[in-house]
Amino acid sequence: MKNRATVPGPPVGDVMRPDLDIIDPEPPRRRRRSFMVIGAVMVLAGAIGFAGLLNASGERSDVLALTRDVPAGQKITGEDLRVVALPDDPGLKPVAAAKKNAIVGRRASAALSEGSLLTARQLTGRGGLRPGEALVAVEVKRGMAPVDALRPGATVSLVTRPKEGDVAGKEQSELTEVGGRVVRIGAPSSSGDVVVQTAVPDAKSGVVASDASAGRVAIVLKAEG
Incomplete structure (x- = not known):
């Protein structure tokens, strides 16, 4: 009877363990720090983008607003007015801040409220008259x-x-x-x-x-x- 070749088996205690062959993942603390950095970068990028969107939303113009109430018929003084910057809007027609000197001395054709924008229709001429x-x-x-x-x-x-001399009792x-x-x-x-x-x-x-x-x-x- 021929002797069979014996194939040596793996040494006892050296059995392969697949989990030891995989590289250990990054520690949890380091992962959290990475996520925080990424989140901060994203927030900063969003803030910059929002600011850019506001700046691109339209041109802003300096216009006149009321600092206090002005009764109808009263002359407007420089202390009654302040300059505010607003986005251009075709639906709004406030008086431009550059016309402030021309507005002072004119009268209010209606009661003006503190904080409201000043429009040309709220003004009379310097003599208290409107066109026509x-x-x-x-x-x-x-x-x-x-x-x-x-x-x-x-x-x-x-x-x-x-x-x-007109007929007496003429109807009203x-x-x-x-x-x-x-x-x-x-x-x-x-x-x-x-x-x-x-x-x-x-x-x-x-x-x-x-x-x-x-x-x-x-x-x-x-x-x-």
Whole structure:
């Protein structure tokens, strides 16, 4: 009988262990530090991108805003205004900051609120007039105007009484009525008469002035719309 060759087996205790042949992973503490660094870089990149997006969102312009309330009819001073920077918006039409010197001295055509933007429509001319208006001085007799309630900027109607010799009992609807806006109010005279300077449409100014000189104009205060 032939002797068979004996193949030596692996030494006892040297059995291969697959888990020892794999490189140990990075320690947990080092992994956490790497994630924190990556996260910080991502946050920084996001902040830079957001800032760039804001800068690219549109050009900004310096415009005028109110630092305090300004009543209707009052002159606007430099202390009433401040400069703010806003993104350009075609829906907004505030007055540019470069026009501040031209705005000072003009009057508010309506009550202006602190913090609001100033627009050209909120202003009268330096003489208290808007384009297309004329200034008429109306001397009203005692009882023909609510003098105590009148204020610059108030909306009024100038109502003309019928001339002497007109049909008695003429209907109120047939009276001449012209819309206007109070610009200035004079001090009452000893007889109680008051001169009210009123802005009226230029086309009606001649008629109103003629009727006012005849003492036939009464002033009616309108509710604010």
